[in-house]
Amino acid sequence: MRIANEATQLVAASDPKPLDRDWLRAIALEAGADDVGFVSVDRDEIATEREHIFKAFPEARTLISIVTRLNVDSLRSPQRSIGNLEFHRNYHHVNEVAAAIVCKLARHKIRALNPSAAFPMEMDNYPGRIWVIAHKPVAIAAGLGQMGIHRNVIHPQFGSFINISTVLVAAEIGLESQPIEFNPCFQCKLCIAACPVGAIAPDGYFNFSACFTHNYREFMGGFTDWVETIADSGGARALRRKVTDAEQSSMWQSLSFGANYKAAYCLAVCPAGTDLISTYTADKSAYVKNVVEPLSGKEEPVYVVSGSDAEDYAQRRFPHKQLRRVGGGLRPRTIKGLLEGMPLVFQRGKAKALNASFHFTFTGREARKATISIRDRKLTIIDGHVGKAEMSVTTDATAWLEFLYKERSLPRMLLTRKLRIKGRPTLLLAFGKCFAV
Numbered sequence: 001m002r003i004a005n006e007a008t009q010l011v012a013a014s015d016p017k018p019l020d021r022d023w024l025r026a027i028a029l030e031a032g033a034d035d036v037g038f039v040s041v042d043r044d045e046i047a048t049e050r051e052h053i054f055k056a057f058p059e060a061r062t063l064i065s066i067v068t069r070l071n072v073d074s075l076r077s078p079q080r081s082i083g084n085l086e087f088h089r090n091y092h093h094v095n096e097v098a099a100a101i102v103c104k105l106a107r108h109k110i111r112a113l114n115p116s117a118a119f120p121m122e123m124d125n126y127p128g129r130i131w132v133i134a135h136k137p138v139a140i141a142a143g144l145g146q147m148g149i150h151r152n153v154i155h156p157q158f159g160s161f162i163n164i165s166t167v168l169v170a171a172e173i174g175l176e177s178q179p180i181e182f183n184p185c186f187q188c189k190l191c192i193a194a195c196p197v198g199a200i201a202p203d204g205y206f207n208f209s210a211c212f213t214h215n216y217r218e219f220m221g222g223f224t225d226w227v228e229t230i231a232d233s234g235g236a237r238a239l240r241r242k243v244t245d246a247e248q249s250s251m252w253q254s255l256s257f258g259a260n261y262k263a264a265y266c267l268a269v270c271p272a273g274t275d276l277i278s279t280y281t282a283d284k285s286a287y288v289k290n291v292v293e294p295l296s297g298k299e300e301p302v303y304v305v306s307g308s309d310a311e312d313y314a315q316r317r318f319p320h321k322q323l324r325r326v327g328g329g330l331r332p333r334t335i336k337g338l339l340e341g342m343p344l345v346f347q348r349g350k351a352k353a354l355n356a357s358f359h360f361t362f363t364g365r366e367a368r369k370a371t372i373s374i375r376d377r378k379l380t381i382i383d384g385h386v387g388k389a390e391m392s393v394t395t396d397a398t399a400w401l402e403f404l405y406k407e408r409s410l411p412r413m414l415l416t417r418k419l420r421i422k423g424r425p426t427l428l429l430a431f432g433k434c435f436a437v
């Protein structure tokens, strides 16, 4: 492997000649990355990311994808403060590594920047896309792993125990990395068994709102719900009945020391990756007993939205965990955001009994037409009115959003003609039950 000397690179920076891949790799490893790969912004695999990349840095030409390893035993400990300490450490570390690469490139007059690995994100866009760049597709294109059924990138050696960051560089690179050809996920499905809220399904379906409500209880949506619970409780004694002292302290801890995850068990139990797999293959039942059961058997609060698939699942699979029914905290304030966010709160288990199409006509501030179909437990949203519908709903955009978030009552909507429906009203009720808000 040739490592170009710094003088060569200084020339390269002011020269249209592409950057030397080995030199960049050496910089990244020296900065502390455990693995690194390089992708041009033009690559097909990251086509959907391109507009977001250019929004952050129009000069970007190359992406450096880096991973840093998480300590396996920390994540596997049922004491979640240990897992969270490790997550915080590694998120800081991967950001520091990315920043060190940026600094080194700056010294060579090569412009670059690093969006954060996780937080801070663009909260103005909440509850829409708040992340600047999706690191997973870049890491996959850069040959750092493939997507597991738990929807995280599995590195061929380090397995799921990685965090990812991306450095955007304003220079071309000579030789790009290519994806690895095999998927380290071998479908053991232990991630499915360990998740306390059934967020991962065997067919690869991911229930976003289930994970977001439980694992992220002390992040954005959960925090808002907690504040509203305080505001609505009407006194300290009433509040104590709704939020335990342990939950209050936990929130205080998250606010003081960095937000803590409630589970991340899907990552914790994953045996994939050459560094880890042997403990699993040597004795599978011992692995389940030692790694999965301490987490799945843990008595702990599990946060779910009332009437959600997660509620049914947790009740059935983990009766020893304490079910806590809370608000989901995902409340788009535009019809555009609402339509984009619907797949995230869709409850396909609840949709079993429904096979219908709905023609929505939003009027007022945000006039728009949409066809929303729920058939065979699948949600489809199409612009405009397409095909036949079992129900037509015409509603004022603002009033509809207020109704969804319980700020306006249904009778008032009907009375003031802010809502007009054609079709069986029970269909609208059944429709509402398919979404966890």
Ligand code: B12
Pocket (backbone or CB within 6 Å): 087, 116, 117, 118, 131, 132, 133, 134, 135, 136, 137, 147, 148, 149, 150, 151, 152, 153, 154, 160, 161, 162, 163, 164, 165, 200, 203, 204, 205, 206, 208, 211, 212, 215, 216, 261, 264, 266, 267
């Ligand atoms: C939004 C987000 C979330 C959301 C949504 C997760 C999701 N799966 O989309 C929530 C809040 C639920 C979440 C949870 C967690 N997250 Co998160 N999250 C992010 C964030 C900010 C963006 C993710 C993203 O790209 N979403 C876009 C959507 C489209 O991605 P997607 O649905 O996964 O899309 C992929 C699939 O469709 C996949 N795909 C295509 N075909 C198929 C077929 C099958 C069968 C499957 C399974 C997938 C698949 O390809 C798409 C592109 O990659 C990133 C940080 C960042 N800036 O990138 C971290 C990130 C993805 N999270 C991470 C982690 C570790 C977690 C948690 C463990 C919590 C924690 N302790 O940090 C849990 C794990 C939950 C889980 N099983 O996914 C890591 C993942 C590291 C890794 N090994 O991949 C990241 C990369 C942060 C980081 N810098 O390291 N997260």
Ligand code: SF4
Pocket (backbone or CB within 6 Å): 148, 149, 150, 151, 160, 184, 185, 186, 187, 188, 189, 190, 191, 192, 266, 269, 270, 271, 272
């Ligand atoms: S736990 Fe098993 S099924 Fe889940 S991602 Fe890891 S290897 Fe794949």
